Amino acid sequence: MSGRHVAFQEGAAQAFDADYVVAGSGAGGAAAAITLARAGFRVALVEAGPWRDPEDYPSSMYGTMRDMFADWGQLVAMGNPLGKDAIIPIVQAKLVGGTPIINSAIVVRTPGDVLADWRERFGLGDVFNEASIGAKQDQIERELSVTETAGAGMGPSGAAMLKALIDRGAEGHAIHRNVRAACEGAMQCLQGCKRRNKRTANFLWIPELQNERGGIVLSCAPVDRVLLENGQAVGVTGRWQHPQTRQKGATFTVRAKRGVLVAASATGSAPLLQRSGIRLPALGQGWRAHPGAGVVGVYPETMDMHKGASQAVASLQYRESIGIKMEHLSLPMELFAARVGGAGQTLMHKLEDYRHCAMWVNAVRADAVGTVKQNWLGGVSVTYQPTKKDLERLRTGSKMIAEMHFSQGAYKVLPGVFGMKSEIGPDEVHLFDTAPLDNRCYTWVLSHLFGGCNLGKDPQTSVVAPDLHVRGVRKLHVVDAAAIPTTLGVNPQHTIMAMAMVAAERLVGA
Ligand SMILES: Cc1cc2nc3c(=O)[nH]c(=O)nc-3n(C[C@H](O)[C@H](O)[C@H](O)COP(=O)(O)OP(=O)(O)OC[C@H]3O[C@@H](n4cnc5c(N)ncnc54)[C@H](O)[C@@H]3O)c2cc1C
Known part of the structure; x- marks a missing residue:
């Protein structure tokens, strides 16, 4: 596979092959994808949103909502509409590079108490610990010019x-x-940094993946389902969607020999697994935030x-x-x-x-715990109230x-x-x-989101086991905020990126 980018397509169905396919190109997806590509694997990165050149980032917030937010930022968290519950906006981006393109660029290391909690309560100490996360956060800080x-x-x-x-x-x-x-x-x-001063994956890891590491990027390509055969993930499928008109395009399939990594965010990953027919008691549960x-x-x-x-x-x-x-x-x-x-x-x-x-x-x-699920209208429903x-x-x-x-x-x-x-x-x-x-x-806003596919050792409360597999499915992994089993008390992108890199290295045995 030569490096390339395939945006919105019409006409006949298209098929691609890779070693790994990653669904979602935000903090988790891009970090996992570049790690796999640097280890020598052919990676397909499939993103629901479009590629945007920084010169075309809008200057106004209205333009940002139109061009860069997920569906104009209309997703909300609701509690019981008949009770004393609020409708709380959830802010996320939908474009190649994901939410970091519209975030404040705050980089905070994973607190030690969080890692200790994960070790004790969730059995994650062998994989995500001070040494493994710390090494990746050193690397991220160097590569993203953290100052x-x-x-x-x-x-x-x-x-x-x-x-x-x-x-x-x-x-x-x-x-x-x-x-x-x-x-x-x-x-x-x-609004997205037009001056390219914010160092995000769309300037660094994604071009490297495409241009130097033989990877392929599919944009405007929402993954509809993970393809499962005999208890194993073998690829993903979906249908291109035009970013302005929302017109549906051709269908696509990406088959991946070595595995499927889901990184469609804390509002996208659990619904994607649900659409794929995965039934686990904890899927869509344990959704958290920092309102x-x-x-x-x-x-x-x-x-x-x-x-x-x-x-x-x-x-x-x-x-x-x-x-x-x-x-x-x-x-x-x-x-x-x-x-x-x-x-x-x-x-x-x-x-x-x-x-x-x-x-x-x-x-x-927050202590609050909510749920995320695919709803009967084809969208996503989040229930959550502080x-x-x-x-x-x-x-x-x-x-x-x-x-x-x-x-x-x-x-x-x-x-x-x-x-x-x-x-x-x-x-x-x-x-x-x-x-x-x-x-x-209160004028709550939700922008730090966690869970829905929580990591952990208890099959009743976790979707991803400490060996990084979605329970009961071989070669299927979740590498974004959806896998994080608790809140952090600090800004999440550094933790998400480091966890995705650690997970990707573990998967390829590096
Ligand atoms: C306004 C704002 C400011 C923030 N500021 C900071 C900050 O300064 N520091 C910090 O640490 N955190 C910050 N955050 C939070 C941080 O950006 C997120 O926690 C982080 O980006 C989440 O990473 P993720 O990989 O889980 O999801 P995302 O980065 O949201 O990436 C998910 C990607 O998956 C794509 N996708 C969704 N569904 C599908 C599908 N079916 N198929 C294919 N692709 C799909 C989405 O389009 C998106 O590009 C901020 C968030 C917001 C909204």
Whole structure:
């Protein structure tokens, strides 16, 4: 097989052969694919979304949702629609390179307590441990140019948060990101970095796979099913789909002699296995997340969220004690408008303050556990609601962020909590103590997702066994966030990539 890229096709069915086929080209899929290709195997990387040249990345968030998000970002998590449950947006990308193309480039090593927990509760210590994950994270940091945010990357809002943390006596740090030194902090991480400064697989591993390692990439090619023969995975099949018109194209089949790796994300991998006829008690169960929500401070001076990296500063101070990770997050105007809410004159007045606003967020290490499944309409359904304890974590963290804003001179704070005043002053922070513990009152967003095909030793609660096989099926593996059996309490891409590389090396016996 010579290296090549096959985008949307019409007409007759097409067939391809490879040693391994990887379904999904995001953090997990791309990392696994390049590892297999470097070990000398012919790899087919099959991606539901299109290839996008960085020059064509949209500048607006609207364009990003249209061109790069999975289905305009319309997937949501729901609880019981008849109960006090919220509809929470789930954000993911759908293009060659996956969600890292629209993420904030934050790179955090897998915490030791997470690996210890996996060893003790899930029997994963032989495969995923400090040595194996650490070695791969060293490699990833070298290859993706991971560096500490500095200079123009910091921006006024990030700098203010760092100072607020220091003033509070709390841990705070400039975020490590996978960006080149040339990053000038143009606050375009979430729209995809047109300047190619964010070092993602579409600039590095995927071109290497195609051009130097004889691999093939199929884009606009959602995998419909894994092909199973005599209890063994032998390939994948699907039908091309045009990224704009959504018109269906030709069908494709990729047969893979050595194995099938599923990496279609925490919302895609379990439904793909379900569509393929795999029935396991834990399939689609154990779905988790770090739900996040932000608190806005309004300052007399300009904070100019458009300056600096989208995210430049974070704190792990409260990861263990409360179960939150604090981060600075600058939002483009469209997302800011959605966050502050309102309409007409009310909204226009809020937007007048845009240049004076800074937003800092809490990502909650939530206890909540949900499900993901293929629904009868052909789509995906996610059930998930933060628990009362998770809401308390957010409420506590939000109060602390409000205090931090006021400590840096903000003259008002926009809590973003329905049932509280829409703006509070410095002597009203206590109002957070009685804010409603109701998911519908918070502007939760889900972007760190885990599970559905959980790794583990217990057949009742896991889909992937510690030997990395999907239970009961030979040569079938899951190498993305869907396999992660717990939350992490830190940003997940580094863990996902390292786990995928470790798994791929194990599979080829390297
Ligand atoms: C806005 C945002 C900001 C974030 N910021 C950070 C950050 O700064 N640091 C961090 O560590 N994490 C961050 N994350 C999370 C991180 O990007 C994800 O956890 C990670 O990318 C998940 O990796 P994955 O391989 O499981 O899935 P993805 O990276 O989502 O890749 C899955 C791929 O599979 C494709 N796919 C789906 N179904 C199919 C199918 N049937 N056939 C073929 N292909 C399919 C999808 O199109 C997608 O390209 C962020 C996420 C978001 C949304």
